[in-house]
Amino acid sequence: MNTVLEAKHINKYFKNPVLFHVLKDINFEVKKGEFASIMGKSGCGKSTLLYILSTMDTDYDGELYLDNNLITGSDNKHLSYMRNKHIGFVFQFHYLLTEFTILENVMLPAKKLGEKSNQEIEHDAMEKLKMLNIEHLAPKRASRVSGGEKQRVAIARALINNPSIIMGDEPTGNLDSHNAENVFNIFKQLSEEENLSLLIVTHDEDFAKKTDRIIQMEDGKIIV
């Protein structure tokens, strides 16, 4: 199996207010099609790790590989491009651009990538929305849909550029059990049918248990 994401000897310190060693020599990898979850107590560094893996946080020691390419030390422009093309995000709070329609929100990353024509992008976006059973929301403003729907829109947006990996920071943390179940099923389906890699940070033990692999963290270290 191919490795999609690999972290080697990652160390991170918080310097304010006092020097604090958040992540201590993190080593792990995510393989293609793998559905992994990171679990741990609050403050164990799991979100911090995710944002390093997501390339948004560049202040760390160690090496990070995406599709076997070293991306540590790249400039911001290249990192933005990598995020755009290879990484899809789903956050706890369903961050959509409220002034745009659902369809526009989903299309945005693809437009930024600029590899396809607008019509193709729109077609792709509708496909993703259909896949998640929310195509009827397409013309609505992002501010006018419910929380569970927003999270599904966020997933559609994460998928639009057919990324190598989807990362989630407590994507179900803000949803009721029904919607959480729903989101999990979508992830599971993506992993099985589309052979997509997923790396989800979560508190939810039930959620984690159903994933292929649980990465347990404690005090800045991976214990399992």
Place this chain on the structure above:
Amino acid sequence: MVNWSIILNIAKTHLLTKIKQTSIAALGVTFGIGSYITLVSFMTGLNTMLDDLILNQTPHIHIYNKIEPSETQPISLYDKLKDNFTIVHSIKPKLSQKKIHNGLPIIKYLEQNKEVKGALPQVKTQIFYMAGSIELAGNLTGINPLDEVEFFNLGDYIVDGSAEALQNTDNSILLGIEIAKKMALKVGDRIQVSPINGGVFPLKIVGFYQSGISELDAVQSFSNIKTVQRILGEANNYITDVNVKLYDIENAMTLAQDIQQQFNLKAVDIKTANAQFETGTDIRNLITYAVSVTLLIVAGFGIYNILNMLIYEKMNDIAILKAIGFSGKDVQLIFMSQAMIIGFVGGVLGLLIGYGLSSLIATIPFETEAMPTVETYPIDIQPSFFIIGFTFAMLSTFLAGYLPSRKAKKIDPVTIIRGL
């Protein structure tokens, strides 16, 4: 690679959803640019009018024979007293004629010069206007009326009557309006004038001259050059002054110096004669620009404020955009283009409003005794004002947008997404 269509699309959406704030920011620019255009048009109009009042009638180079003492007295030619200190008492002006020697050939020579638009002969003399036993001192200038109209806008200063009548009527006079008032004369009447060396000549009044400077109007009259030559009993090559008009006023000084050396005559250029006008013009321009720049700076602060607020409100959006692959530069461009759109729309509106307001002012009646040719408020609208105004609008909005947008560029998405 910058994907402009999406950046502009996001900028547009932000602006449209905050249309109130956007309009206020744009109105600030509109107000600044509008007042700049109006002010500068008005000021330039005023400057032009004031300059015209004096400068249009003033020759670019005025050539005449100056009565003055010789610069070197004969004693300085005497070698034996070379190293001595000499004092000559009671120096008298050098005996010379008022007329310009070889006046007509000099005019011909000047007219061949490519820089010269026209060189007009004049005969200036002191006369008395006779009203019964009262004699009023005055100046009579012999001119070629039609040429004076063409080159020195004499026509603007003729009230009642015309230059043609002066040209065509023998023994006619264009009388200063204050003299006419004093003597209760009207067009068609006759007035008797007497030159200094005696004799009385009746002249027919064909019009009145009003320069707007009442002291001048109380002494100055014009007549045909031939008439004046006849009154003085001089031949038709008798010329006391030559007025030169150039294509480019900037050449006046050097040409005046050349003429002075070449013909041994006094030649005064317009800048030397009217230095104070330049100063006035410069200061008025300075005030105009100071006021306009202040207005635009205020407008710039408005834009700065509104963009700053917008960026605080859009923290989440900025974080999302960065998370899904927009670089800091893209985000900066989004906010920069918002500022530039505000500047562009506000600027264009300002230009239109400025143009409208200036045109409106130009129709408001403004009549004053001093300026017979002026009927409405003076406005001078020039394309360069619009170019300057627009450039300034774009420049100030660029600066006002740059600082907030740089802040947006530097926002760390992780901090916002984690809700810290």
